[in-house]
Structure formats: C-alpha cells, structure tokens
Amino acid sequence: MSDPLDDMYREIILDHYKAPRGKRPLDDKDIESDGHNPSCGDELTMQLKVDKDNIVQDVHVDCKGCAISVASGSMLAEYIKGKPLNDVKRISEAIKKMLKGEETDIPEDLGDIDSLKGVRNFPVRIKCALLAWMTLIEGVKNFETGTKPGSFTVSTEDDKKEH
Numbered sequence: 001m002s003d004p005l006d007d008m009y010r011e012i013i014l015d016h017y018k019a020p021r022g023k024r025p026l027d028d029k030d031i032e033s034d035g036h037n038p039s040c041g042d043e044l045t046m047q048l049k050v051d052k053d054n055i056v057q058d059v060h061v062d063c064k065g066c067a068i069s070v071a072s073g074s075m076l077a078e079y080i081k082g083k084p085l086n087d088v089k090r091i092s093e094a095i096k097k098m099l100k101g102e103e104t105d106i107p108e109d110l111g112d113i114d115s116l117k118g119v120r121n122f123p124v125r126i127k128c129a130l131l132a133w134m135t136l137i138e139g140v141k142n143f144e145t146g147t148k149p150g151s152f153t154v155s156t157e158d159d160k161k162e163h
C-alpha cells in the first residue's frame with residue numbers, strides 16, 4: 001500500500017480539501033462552467049466574475065469529489081482571483097501540460113498548485129487534478145465566443161483524443 005502523494009504535498013492538498021476556497025456562490029457571474037470526471041465520479045461547478053478589463057474579480061468553485069479534485073479546484077479559485085483572463089488562460093494550459101507530465105515553462109510561482117505535481121505518477125488521479133483546470137479553460141472559451149454560460153459539460157474523458 002503506497003500513498004499517491006508525498007507527505008509534504010499531502011498536507012497542502014488536505015488543507016484545501018478540508019477548507020476549499022471559493023465556496024460562496026456568486027450573485028453576479030460572467031462565466032459559468034460545469035465539469036465532470038466519470039473515471040472517478042468528480043463533479044464540479046465553476047463561476048467567474050470579471051470586470052470590464054477582463055480581470056477576474058471573484059471565483060466560485062464547488063466540487064463534489066475526491067480530495068485531489070476538490071483541492072485542485074480550491075487552488076484554482078485561490079490562484080486566479082485578481083488575474084487578467086489572458087494570464088489565466090495561459091497558466092491553465094501550462095498547468096494542464098504540467099499535470100500530464102509534458103514540457104512547460106511556467107514562469108510564475110505556482111504556490112500550492114505545485115503540490116499537484118505528485119499525481120503525475122498516478123495516472124488515474126491525473127484526471128481528478130485536471131478537472132478544475134479543464135472546466136476553467138472551457139468556460140473561458142465559451143465566454144470569449146459568446147456561448148451561453150452553463151450550456152455545456154466538459155469531461156476529462158475527452159482528453160484521450162489528444163493522444
């Protein structure tokens with residue numbers, strides 16, 4: 001029996017799991033996106049409020065799922081608040097690559113998100129960590145193309161197509 005995560009990382013992940021950031025639903029939102037990860041059963045709802053300059057003002061993430069998926073969503077909520085949407089997009093794509101073990105050059109200090117790196121050794125958990133970031137990427141894409149919020153669901157199963 002081995003634990004999927006290093007001890008030093010497990011503590012950070014459990015902290016987010018026990019007290020997820022961004023719990024409060026937003027009254028006013030510009031981006032809404034739902035994601036699910038059928039391989040684990042994780043379900044996630046995300047809401048974003050952006051200002052006229054496309055800076056993320058507020059984030060709501062509600063994830064019902066395993067510790068990794070909840071923690072990843074919580075870290076996302078904490079990290080993207082106050083950032084311009086363009087940065088958010090770039091960082092999300094970079095984190096997606098990082099979690100999948102692909103080459104990235106992330107200049108930013110990712111803080112707690114760094115602790116998710118441990119899942120790369122456990123393919124079954126990678127999708128759990130990816131869920132929040134993929135839901136965010138889809139939500140932003142819909143926002144930019146003017147697609148109505150909440151009108152779609154992203155599945156991490158779709159990721160297979162990229163391989």
Ligand code: ZN
Nearest residue numbers: 040042066128
């Ligand atoms: Zn999961």
